[in-house]
Amino acid sequence: MLRRVRTALVAALAATLGVVAVPGVAQAATVNYVALGDSYSSGVGAGPYDLSTCLRSQKSYAPLWAAAHAVSSFRFPACGGAVTADVINGQVSALSSTTTLVTITIGGNDAGFSDVITSCRFGSTSSCTNAVNTAKSFATGTLPGRLDATYAAIRNRAPNARLVVLGYPRLFETNWCGLLAMSTYKRTILNEAADLLASVIADRAGAAGATFVDTRSAFAGHGVCAADPWSHDVSGVVEAYHPDADGYRYGYLSALTAAIG
Structure with a gap:
């Protein structure tokens, strides 16, 4: 009875x-998923892209994860070129109290990703070194506060969501790969800058109670100059130094799945 x-x-x-x-x-738990962030979330490098100016690709890790988990709802405001202010002022409007999962990559553009890569790929060793040092100084001095504000804005709009912050990979292998490649020194200091950025993002994500997903190990051995690279070199102006479709599937998606299922 x-x-x-x-x-x-x-x-x-x-x-x-x-x-x-x-x-x-x-x-099964209801999953209302919103994917925020910059080009590393929107899928720049994977193609093909939607009709917006954000270069969103269904081959990015976010739509791939959503499809694999049959989520109840999926929103995808991530946008190529986004900085923290863009997330706060625009993208968080996609969130609500019913959102249960938020993923984000952000901070690279704030630190001058495009300018640093351009200086190192086409400039002298000294200009590359100066650009990297400027970016590292920004990453340790200014970026933490911007990340804190971004994560707080997400928490405010989606108080019931799990926040997952994904980091950026090391872009380069440092083996010899031809006369036209960036020097080993340039690739090395760029990788060191990526390590510093990962450390800063991980620290602030932890302070916000978010899950940090470190993608560096997932991409290890598949950087530019590898036999099987998962990131573009300078094959395209927009897609340069972004993951390709394999990078999003086997790098980002694999790292995310390992972290949250």
């Missing part, structure tokens, strides 16, 4: 909440 009463109560509660409950069978 008690079992029948308990089953009836569960069924009534489920009906009230709009969930079909089957006694003895665990119910």
Whole structure:
């Protein structure tokens, strides 16, 4: 008798909440997923892109994860070129109290990613060194506050969501790969800058109670100059030094899945 009463109560509660409950069978959690961030979230480098100016690709890690997990809802405001202010002033509007999962890559453009890469790919060793040092100084001095404000804005709009912050990979292998490649020294200091950026982002994500996903190990051995690179070199102006479709699937998606399932 008690079992029948308990089953009836569960069924009534489920009906009230709009969930079909089957006694003895665990119910799948509702996942309302919003993917925020910059080009490393929108999928620049993977193609093909939507008709917006944000260069969103369905081959990016976010839509791939959403499709694999049959989420209840998926919103994808991530946009190529975004900085922290763009997330705060525009992208967080996609969030709500019903959002259960938020992922984001952000901070690279604030630190001058494009200018640093341009200086190192086409400039002298000294100009590359100066650009990297400027970016590192920004990453340790100014970026932490911007990240804190971004994560706080996300928490404010989506108080019930799990926040997952993904980092950036090291872009380069440092082996010899031809006369036209960046020097080993330039590639080395760029990788060191990537390590510093990962450290800063991980620290602020932890302070915000977010899950940090370090993608560096997932991309290890697949940087520019590898036999099987997962990142573009200068094959395209927009896509240069962004992951390709394999990078998003086997690098980013694999790292995200390992972290949250």
